[in-house]
Amino acid sequence: MGLITLAKETLLIALKAGEEILRVYEGGDLKTTCKEDSSPLTAADEAADKVIGEGFKKITPGIPVLSEETKAEPYEVRKSWKRLWIVDPLDGTKEFIKKNGEFTVNIALIEDGSPVLGIVHAPAFGVSYCGIVGEGAFRIDKDGETVIRVADYRGQGLKVVGSRSHATPELGEFVKKIGEADFISMGSSLKFCLVAEGSAHLYPRFGPTMEWDTAAAHAVVKAAGGSVTDLEGRELVYNKEYLLNPFFMVTGSPPFPWQGYLKNS
Numbered sequence: 203m204g205l206i207t208l209a210k211e212t213l214l215i216a217l218k219a220g221e222e223i224l225r226v227y228e229g230g231d232l233k234t235t236c237k238e239d240s241s242p243l244t245a246a247d248e249a250a251d252k253v254i255g256e257g258f259k260k261i262t263p264g265i266p267v268l269s270e271e272t273k274a275e276p277y278e279v280r281k282s283w284k285r286l287w288i289v290d291p292l293d294g295t296k297e298f299i300k301k302n303g304e305f306t307v308n309i310a311l312i313e314d315g316s317p318v319l320g321i322v323h324a325p326a327f328g329v330s331y332c333g334i335v336g337e338g339a340f341r342i343d344k345d346g347e348t349v350i351r352v353a354d355y356r357g358q359g360l361k362v363v364g365s366r367s368h369a370t371p372e373l374g375e376f377v378k379k380i381g382e383a384d385f386i387s388m389g390s391s392l393k394f395c396l397v398a399e400g401s402a403h404l405y406p407r408f409g410p411t412m413e414w415d416t417a418a419a420h421a422v423v424k425a426a427g428g429s430v431t432d433l434e435g436r437e438l439v440y441n442k443e444y445l446l447n448p449f450f451m452v453t454g455s456p457p458f459p460w461q462g463y464l465k466n467s
Contacts, residue, residue, distance in 0.1 A: 203261070205319055205334050208311065212321050213332060213342070215257035216307045219250040220325030223292060223307070227326065244298060247271055250291035250307060258287060265311075268441065270414045277443040286312050286441060290414035294390030296367045303327055304366065304389030310417035315439040320421025322391045331395045333418075333425030339398055352428040352454035353400030359384055360458060363393045363402040365409065372408035379463045394419030397452050398426040404460065405452035413445045427455045433464060 203211070226246035251271040258267055268274055269289040280286075287309065292298060294305035303326035311319040316335075323330040331350070333339040341348045355361075360383040364373050367389060377385055386402055394416070396402040417440055420430045430438050432448040451460050 205311075206337060208262070209319055209321065209332055209334050211261045212309055212311075212319065213323070213330060215254055215261075216309055216321045216323040216330065217325075218257065219253040219291060219307045220323050222246065222249040222253050223298075223305070224325050225249070227298065227301070244292070244295060246298065247292040247295060251289070254289055254291055254307075254309065262287070268414070268445075270412065274445065280441055281443070283441060284314055288312055288317075288414050288417040288440060290391075290418070293415060294367075294392075297389035300367075302366075302389065304392055306390045306392060308391050308414060308418035310421050310440075312417060312440045315441055316437070317417050317421035317424065317440065320418035320425070322395055322418050322422055324390075324392060331398060331419070331422045333398070333422030335421060335425050337425065339422050339426035341395075341399055350399040350426050352397060352423070352426050353403060354456065355403035355454060355458050356456070360404065361386060361396075361402040363388050363396050363405045365389070365393065365407070368409050370408045373406060376406055376408070376460075376463060391415070391419035394423050394430070394452055397428055397454055398423045400454065403454045404458045406460065407450050407452075409449070411447045411450075413440050413442070413447060416447055416450070423452055429453050429455075429457055435461070 223246040266283050267287045290308040293308045297304040307323040309321045310317045318335045320333045330342040339350045341350050362383045363386040366387040393405045397405050430452050432450050
């Protein structure tokens with residue numbers, strides 16, 4: 203199955219997972235508990251994870267899945283995986299609990315450590331983003347499918363997007379050093395998507411994230427012509443032994459010269 207066909211099938215799975223999430227979201231009883239790391243877990247996380255897992259058993263039974271809501275295989279097993287799905291069935295659980303709509307279903311296909319396909323679906327907004335590296339990136343909503351592309355920050359006011367629920371002092375200091383910039387607060391992987399569609403130029407992340415938080419939206423940004431790198435300028439890689447991401451920057455094209463503002467800290 204080619205990537206374009208696979209993207210269409212994956213989008214259908216994400217849409218179905220989104221329906222399950224909205225059923226819980228609109229039902230009133232979120233059935234919130236806490237995981238071992240004290241992060242919130244709702245009935246919607248579990249329902250969406252089940253839908254996605256069952257969907258992949260049908261369309262790609264031979265490709266393993268690494269999901270936030272399923273215990274990861276040991277690295278000794280995973281390191282041989284040249285191709286895998288990385289899934290966050292409900293990214294932005296805090297936004298889900300706050301009921302502000304800024305939560306997403308994240309599904310990425312990884313090949314040799316790099317994202318090649320990503321679907322980010324925001325069920326409360328009825329918007330999906332699809333990125334196929336080498337083919338392009340698209341926004342899908344009630345009006346249809348639109349090609350998206352990252353924006354050039356030059357000649358227009360710099361727009362920086364940051365976390366709504368996970369802001370850090372480092373982020374505040376960094377934005378302060380930049381000076382004149384519009385700051386946008388957003389939850390979940392939608393921050394990446396704002397860069398991918400040109401609504402923002404820079405997303406700095408100075409807080410902890412896991413691979414399933416970034417993989418799908420990384421593919422969307424990359425397919426739209428942008429970059430997702432660590433603070434040394436190296437592209438993020440996936441299916442590592444330790445699944446925690448380094449701090450990172452998401453940029454448009456050409457990238458805003460953020461390195462100089464770090465060196466002055």
